[in-house]
Amino acid sequence: MAEKSTIDSGVPVETSSDAHYLEEPTGDVALPAGWKYRGRRILGVNIPWYASPKVQLGMVAFVCFLCPGMFNALGGMGGGGQIVNTTADNMNTALYSTFAVFGFFGGTFVNRLGVRWTLAFGGIGYCIYAIALLVSVHSTKVGAFNIVAGTLLGVCAGLLWTAQGTIMISYPNESQKGRYFAWFWGIFNMGAVIGGLIPLGQDINIKTNKTVTDGTYIAFIVLMFTGAVLALFLCNATDIVRPDGTRVVLMKNPSWQSEFIGLYETIKFEPFVILLFPMFWSSNWFTTYQVNSVNGARFDTRTKALNSVLYYMAQIIAAGIFGYALDIERVRRSVRAKTVLAVLLMLTMAIWGGGYAYEKKYTRTVNSSGDANYVPTDWGTDGYVGVMFLYFFYGFYDAAWQASVYWFMGALSNSGRRSANYVGFYKGIQSAGAAVMWSLDSGKLSYKSEFISNWVLLSISLLCAAPVIFLKIKDHVTVEEDLIGTDETLADVLPQGHSEKGGLA
Template structure:
C-alpha cells in the first residue's frame, strides 16, 4: 500500500493511502455506485420500469416512510456503538436491502406480485436509513471544510455513474421497445447482481479516528455517555431554531423525484425512458462539480457563496415548475407518448434533464450548509440523519401522491412549487448567518498531558466547543 511520510512537530509520521480521505471517499462512492446508483437507474426508467406506476409508487412510499424514521435514529445509534460498527451495520443491511427491493420489482414485473415488492421496500427502507446517515457523515465529515464541495461532487458523480451504466444496460436491452409498457425482465437481474457488490466494497472503509487529512487536521468524534444522551442530542438539534428554519428546504429537496418518475411513465415509451435513465445522470454530474467548485472558492466570503448559490438554485427551480405547468396543460389536452427524438420529445425531456441538474445541486448545497454548522463527526451524523430523514419524509408524501390512478399532475407541480417558495425566506435567514465553519480544528500533535480527549480537542481548537453545533 502506498504511503506518505510527513515531518510534524519533529516526528516522522508514515501515512498510508488506505487511511487517506481520497480512499475513504472512493470506498463510499463505490458503495453508492453499486446500490443507490442502481436504484436510481431503476427510478430513471419511470416507476421502476413497470408499465403502471401506482403499485410501485405505493411501495416506494412505504420505503421512504421507514427510511425517514431509521435515518434519524441511526444518527444517534451510529455514534453510540462506534462509527466503524455503525457504518458496517448500515452498509451491510444496505447491500442486502436494495437487492431485495430490486427482486421485488422483478417479481412484480413478471407476475404482478405485489407482496414481495412491499417486503423488499420494507427491508430497503430500514437498511437505507442506516446507510445514508452513515455515508452522508463520511462524505461531509472526513474531508476538511475547504474540500467538501469537491468531494461532495465526486460522491454525486459516483452515485450518478450507477444510473449511467445501468441506463446503458437498460438501453441495450430495451432499444427495440417502441411502445409504452414495462422493461424486459433481464434488466432487473443485471441490476440485482450489481447491487450485491456493495457489501465487499464497504468493508474497506477506515474508522474516523484513523483517517488523516492532507492539511494535518484530524476528524473529531465526540461520543455521548449513553444512547439516551445521543437521542436527547438529536431531539435538541431537531428543535433548534436553525434546523426548524431549514425544515421546508430539507422536505422539498427531493420531492420532485416521484413526480418525474410518473411523468416518464405516463408520457414516454420504454426506450425513451431507457435513454433518460442513461443520459439524465450527466445533468447531476455537471451541476455537482459546478456548485462544488464554487462553494469551495475560499477567495469569496462564505456567506456570499451561500447566498449566490441558493439564489441561483431557486431561480432555476422556479423556471422549471413554470415550464412544467405549461407543458402539463398541453399534455392534458392531448396526451402524448414520446418516442426518442420524435415529435416534441426535446422540450419534454429537457425538463426532466433540468430537474435532475438543479435537484442534485440543491441536495449537495444543503449537505454543504449543514457541514458548516457542525463541530465534529458525531454532530454531523445527527445533522445528516435529520436532513435525510426529513428529505425521506418529503418523498414519502410525494410517492403516496403518485400511488393512485388518475392522480392530478397539477397537484404535484403545485406542491413542489409552493413548498419551494415557502422554503426561500427561512433558508435565506440561515445561510445569511454563515460567517465561518464551526468545525473543531484538531491538528496531528502529541497528546497534552493531564487532559482527557474532549478537553484536549477544545484546547487544540482554540476554545470552540461542541455546543456550537446545537
C-alpha cells in the same frame, strides 16, 4: 522494510521503498504508523493513504454507485421499470415511510455501529428490493413480499444514506466540502447513468411501453450485492486522519440514550437548523413527479431509458459546477452561501417555469397507462428536443439542490457526531416528504396538483432557509465551537501535541 524519511517540510513519516505520499501532512504533522497511513504509487499515479478522507469517500461513492445508483436507474424508468406504476408506488410509500424513521435516527446508529457495518447492512436492502420487483413481474400474488421489501429498504437506506452524509460533510476540511460532494455525487450518479444504459441497450428498438427484461433486473441485483460487500472494506471514522493531522470529532463510547439525547442537543446547539427543514422536506418531493408523471407517463420504453441517462448525466454536471463553486476560497464562505441561495431561487423560477409550460399539455387521464389510443412520445417525435432539455435540467436542479443542502449543513459544523445528527434530520424529513408524495401519486393525484405542490414548496423552503444563510453560516467553525454540548475535549480529537490547525501546539 519501513524506514523513516523526511518529505517536503521536514515531516518525519514512515515509508517503504515503493510507497510515496500524494497528500502530505501540512505543517509539522506526521501520520500514524501502519499500512492504512502509507500512500502508494500505482502505475505512475500517487494514491493517498487508505485511511484518508479522499480514499474513503471514493469507496463510499462506489458503494452508492452500485446500490442507490442502480436503484435510481431502475426508478428513473418510471414504475420501477414496469408499465403500471402501482406496485412501485406502494413499495416506495412503504420504503420512504420507514426511511423517514430510520433516517431521522440514523445518526444514532452510525455513531453506535460505525460507518462500515452501517453501509454494508444498508446495501443489502437494495438487492432485496430489486428481487421483489422481478418476482412481481411474474406473479400477482406477491404484494406482501413487495411491501416487506420496500419496508426493509427503508430501514437499510436510512442507515446507508446517514452514514454516507456523515462521511461527506465531516471527513473533509472546511475548504473542501463542496468538491468532496462533487466527487461523490459524480461517481454515485455515474452508477445511475451506466444503470440506465442497461435497459437502453436492451430496449433500443422498442417504441412501445413495456416492462424491462428479467436480465435487466438480474444485472441490477448482482451489482447491488457487490456494493454491499465493498462497504465491508471501509475504515471506521476513528481511523481517519486528514492531511492537516486533525481527526473526525466523534463521541466516546456512546450509549443509545446519550445518542437520542444528542438529537435534542443538536437542535439546542443550533435551533436555526429547523428553518432548513422545509428544504429537507422538498428535496425528494419532486422526484415522484419527474420520474412517474413526466418520464413514466409520456414516453416509450427506449426514450424513458434515454431520458433517465440524460437526467443523471445532468446531475453529474451540476454537482461538479456547484461543488467546486462552493469551495472558491477567494470568496468568503458567508458570501458564497448567500450567492448560492440566490442562484437556487433563480433556477427554481426558470426551470419549473418551463415545466409548467409543458405540464399544461397533458393530464393523468391521457397517457400511456390510461388511454389505449395514446401513442407515447419517442425520441424521433417532433418536439422531443425541447422536453429532453427540460428533463435534463430537472436532473441538474436536483443535484444543485442536494449539493446546496449538504454544503449548508457542513458549513454549520465540522463535528462527525453533530453532522450525523444533521444528516439524520435531513434524510428523515426528506423521506417523510417522499413517502407522502409517493402515496399521493398512488392515489392518482392530478399531474397539475403535483406540479404546483413542487413549485410552491421549493420556493417557500428557500425563503425559510434565508435566515440560516444570512445569520448562521460563518466563514469558519472552530473545533472548540463544535465541542460545545458534547463530552469531547480537544485532546480527544486532535493528534497528541497538535493544535486545531494541525501544527504543533
